[in-house]
Amino acid sequence: MTCWLQESLMMYWNERGDLLSIDARELAEFRQWRELKWRAPSLNELIKEFLKSKREDRNLHSGYVKTLEYNLSPFCDAIGNENLAQIESVTLFEILSGLNKNPRTRNNVRDALCSAFRFARDRGYLPEGITAAEKLKRIKLDRCCEISIYSPEQMRAILDACRPQYIPGEVISAFAGIRSEEIRPKPNTHKAFSSQAHLLGSNPSEAAT
Numbered sequence: 067m068t069c070w071l072q073e074s075l076m077m078y079w080n081e082r083g084d085l086l087s088i089d090a091r092e093l094a095e096f097r098q099w100r101e102l103k104w105r106a107p108s109l110n111e112l113i114k115e116f117l118k119s120k121r122e123d124r125n126l127h128s129g130y131v132k133t134l135e136y137n138l139s140p141f142c143d144a145i146g147n148e149n150l151a152q153i154e155s156v157t158l159f160e161i162l163s164g165l166n167k168n169p170r171t172r173n174n175v176r177d178a179l180c181s182a183f184r185f186a187r188d189r190g191y192l193p194e195g196i197t198a199a200e201k202l203k204r205i206k207l208d209r210c211c212e213i214s215i216y217s218p219e220q221m222r223a224i225l226d227a228c229r230p231q232y233i234p235g236e237v238i239s240a241f242a243g244i245r246s247e248e249i250r251p252k253p254n255t256h257k258a259f260s261s262q263a264h265l266l267g268s269n270p271s272e273a274a275t
Contacts, residue, residue, distance in 0.1 A: 108146065109150055110146035112150050113141075133178075138179065140175075145157060151191070155202060158179065162175060162202060179199040180200050183197035221240055
């Protein structure tokens with residue numbers, strides 16, 4: 067063997083000899099990762115494709131799709147141009163933590179992100195297994211924050227024990243699908259209403275003037 071060829075082989079061994087110690091499984095995983103990296107879209111492209119599929123689903127309400135878009139927008143704003151296959155759960159956690167949302171809303175945002183990443187996995191953009199979004203832990207809600215549904219017997223007992231003037235409000239909140247935050251008056255609303263009523267006077271015809 068000539069001297070220059072021997073020196074070249076020794077140089078290659080010193081610099082890339084680690085490749086010779088990689089087993090077949092690790093090499094296959096590396097090739098899969100490289101292929102997915104080339105194939106994976108950016109996060110913006112994924113979210114656009116994900117929302118498009120939801121809009122085409124006639125079983126889904128448009129309000130649900132708008133909520134998905136709203137919950138995913140902070141991630142698009144922060145790392146939308148990043149390659150999907152290179153996004154790590156640490157980055158997603160930092161964005162999620164910076165939203166300063168209450169625990170229930172934060173869980174909803176996390177669930178929307180998980181749906182998008184599972185969609186990417188089903189499309190072959192991500193490898194099989196737990197995605198970066200699914201590694202984010204849901205916040206355990208206090209018992210007072212959990213959504214519960216009353217049985218007909220429980221609702222009947224509540225109405226039987228309720229004062230007559232409160233029954234319409236209880237019935238509306240129970241059967242109209244209105245959240246407690248929506249039916250509960252905001253601070254100072256009663257004062258503002260009373261002030262306006264005082265200005266209008268007791269004659270209903272004055273309200274139209």
